[in-house]
Amino acid sequence: MKTLPTFAVGIGLRQPHYREVFERAPALGFLEVHSENFFLDGGASMHALERARAAYPISLHGVGLSLGSADALANVHLAKLKRLVDRVEPALVSEHLSWGSLGARHFNDLLPMPHTREVLALLTERVDRVQSTLKRSILIENVSAYVEFRDSDMNDTALLDELARRTGCGILFDVNNLYVNAVNFGFDPRARLAELSPAAIGEMHLAGHTSVDGCLIDTHGARVCSEVWALFEEACRRFGPKPTLIEWDTDLPALDVLLGEAASAAAMARRTVEVSHA
Amino acid sequence: MPELLDIQRDFASSLHDVGAAAHPERWLMGDEFLVEQRLAIYRANVTAAATKALGAAYPVVRQVVGEAFFDGLARAYQRLVPSTSGDLFDYGAAFAGFVAEFPHTQSLPYLADLARLEWQVHRAYGAEDAQPWDRQGLAQVAPARQSAICFAWAAGTAIVDSHFPIARVWLIHQADFEGEFNVDWSVRERALVAREGFRVVVSALDAGDAAFVASSLGGAALGASTEMALAADPGFDLGHLLGRLMTSNVICGFSINRDE
Numbered sequence: 001m002k003t004l005p006t007f008a009v010g011i012g013l014r015q016p017h018y019r020e021v022f023e024r025a026p027a028l029g030f031l032e033v034h035s036e037n038f039f040l041d042g043g044a045s046m047h048a049l050e051r052a053r054a055a056y057p058i059s060l061h062g063v064g065l066s067l068g069s070a071d072a073l074a075n076v077h078l079a080k081l082k083r084l085v086d087r088v089e090p091a092l093v094s095e096h097l098s099w100g101s102l103g104a105r106h107f108n109d110l111l112p113m114p115h116t117r118e119v120l121a122l123l124t125e126r127v128d129r130v131q132s133t134l135k136r137s138i139l140i141e142n143v144s145a146y147v148e149f150r151d152s153d154m155n156d157t158a159l160l161d162e163l164a165r166r167t168g169c170g171i172l173f174d175v176n177n178l179y180v181n182a183v184n185f186g187f188d189p190r191a192r193l194a195e196l197s198p199a200a201i202g203e204m205h206l207a208g209h210t211s212v213d214g215c216l217i218d219t220h221g222a223r224v225c226s227e228v229w230a231l232f233e234e235a236c237r238r239f240g241p242k243p244t245l246i247e248w249d250t251d252l253p254a255l256d257v258l259l260g261e262a263a264s265a266a267a268m269a270r271r272t273v274e275v276s277h278a
Numbered sequence: 279m280p281e282l283l284d285i286q287r288d289f290a291s292s293l294h295d296v297g298a299a300a301h302p303e304r305w306l307m308g309d310e311f312l313v314e315q316r317l318a319i320y321r322a323n324v325t326a327a328a329t330k331a332l333g334a335a336y337p338v339v340r341q342v343v344g345e346a347f348f349d350g351l352a353r354a355y356q357r358l359v360p361s362t363s364g365d366l367f368d369y370g371a372a373f374a375g376f377v378a379e380f381p382h383t384q385s386l387p388y389l390a391d392l393a394r395l396e397w398q399v400h401r402a403y404g405a406e407d408a409q410p411w412d413r414q415g416l417a418q419v420a421p422a423r424q425s426a427i428c429f430a431w432a433a434g435t436a437i438v439d440s441h442f443p444i445a446r447v448w449l450i451h452q453a454d455f456e457g458e459f460n461v462d463w464s465v466r467e468r469a470l471v472a473r474e475g476f477r478v479v480v481s482a483l484d485a486g487d488a489a490f491v492a493s494s495l496g497g498a499a500l501g502a503s504t505e506m507a508l509a510a511d512p513g514f515d516l517g518h519l520l521g522r523l524m525t526s527n528v529i530c531g532f533s534i535n536r537d538e
Contacts, residue, residue: 036364036366036367039365039367040403040405042405043403043404043473044477046404063364064366065364066364069286070285074364077365102286105290105294105362106361106362106363107290107293107324107361109320109324109327111320113282114282118281146317146319147308147317148306148308149305150307151280151305185307213315
């Protein structure tokens, strides 16, 4: 298993960019893919992942495990993830603080959870099980949300930090998701950074969003906005440099746009460290 | 305090059934109007994820009916057969059957067979890679045992039998297709779906070849499969078919059936 240097900056590798990434071999610290796109037995996608893996450390980012489902954890899904992890030996494996399925039905979305002691207990048991199955630690990401629960008795950041303390998992801190929620629910995102232990942060995500009727929607389809860059700078100061990813899924632009965003993130992380050492 | 399961039950039913008896807003902050507006975002995400997955599995059906109609078709399918897996590659297995029954696609009688073909192409895309094998061994099988040879087929290989020229329709809708776009609708085609390397290849087989492949894929030995093929087409040419299938590694091994 490879570990990533703290200054590593990567991009999400999506199918339209495969050829160009392999031919140009841009200087990137890692590539991140959605785990579920590679649950296949073989074929062109798996071959592309093998090629990516030969050239870069890989981060497997899951979107379908539904850790927070109240009824059960999908054993078939976990088994497919284990097979992929064994095959790829990724540098990072991550999932979300969310649920997506109930009973036989899967919504294939990252649905929000109330942040309660009950949810913390459930996630602690689930993360323990996933980590013992995969025989490695994983990262859990804060999600963007459009509704808030009345019965939450803590913030998602505080819940993640406690989850990390209990299970030894790391935190994938998505800067854009925190910002989206701050706007949607009207809180100061900077205050939430204090709830996260720097040592628990294993990766940061940067992405773009869109605004519809005053609600920010996490589309991963635009450049990182200036407010999120400012929040990222603050996070770098507080947490130190961490492996950072430019995440882009819809309206995918030219590869150079992603590489430009990645270079900006790398420059900002370096500048922050130089300033704090000056 | 409410149980998480109760909250998720209400949330779930409000996602797939607008106007359901469930009231997730009692667990959520904000007035009814705001909550409904925000839940609509999740509803749209759920629909979009399934529609995108279905479109990825059925790109030719999508081209044939057009994007807007396909989106409607996907929504109607999703209401009847929602996703059950966090792995969306599995989504859409029953789509051909749905298309066959759907009232508004009856003017395209070949569409269900085209969908059946596309599902096999979709499965073949992610099938296990065929490994190189020793063809010398095949030549060394004693003549008396040859009829007991059972071929191993590359994962993903399938035959889709239709009353319509579905292989041709599939082919002319491929991005890299070059040539005339005409289709002879009187032709009945048996489409062979096969992985050649990482590429999924669709080709039309004649009656004899199709009977042989279907029989052999089903596990029958060479002798029995050849009889099936000759019954379908007295001019069946075994050597020609085997040469083609072995060159492309669609047949990728063999065993001897001891029962024969």
